[in-house]
Amino acid sequence: MTDNNAPKTPATMHEMDERSMPAWVLSFSAAMVPFCAFCYGHSRGVTTRVVERVVKSPVGVYGLLALPFLTLGMEKSIYDTVQSWQGLDPNVVPADRGGFPSGGSSLPSFSLIPVRKIARRLTQAAIEQEEPKE
Secondary structure (H helix, E strand, O other), X not given: OOOOOOOOOOOOHHHHOOOOHHHXXXXXXXXXXXXXXXXXXXXXXXXXXXXXXXXXXOOHHHHHHHHHHXXXXXXXXXXXXXXXXXXXXXXXXXXXXXXXXXXXXXXXOOOOOOOOOOOOHXXXXXXXXXXXOO
């Protein structure tokens, strides 16, 4: 049973990604701004203070095991939020993609905003087909 109103899985990344050429700057900035802030903080001793605070907390040294999961969650949240802002659903995988390292779509989305609705060629073609012809 197929639903005609269900979104079709794109065959290639080009079918899914209709952004303008300078739109990559948004994704690049979303990744680089937190990274640069981390580098600046690290140069000022923030990393050492965070590790010391975690070790001295009630969870002790075992709290260090949570840091990689927290930082990966923060990275995925930033990535998914920017993709949603640009109108790309982070849970959709084109048929020509998948596997390592692009397996983030199999995880739940950590986006802080809903996917922005932008008219795409695929949806426009579906709308044109549904219109009655005279």
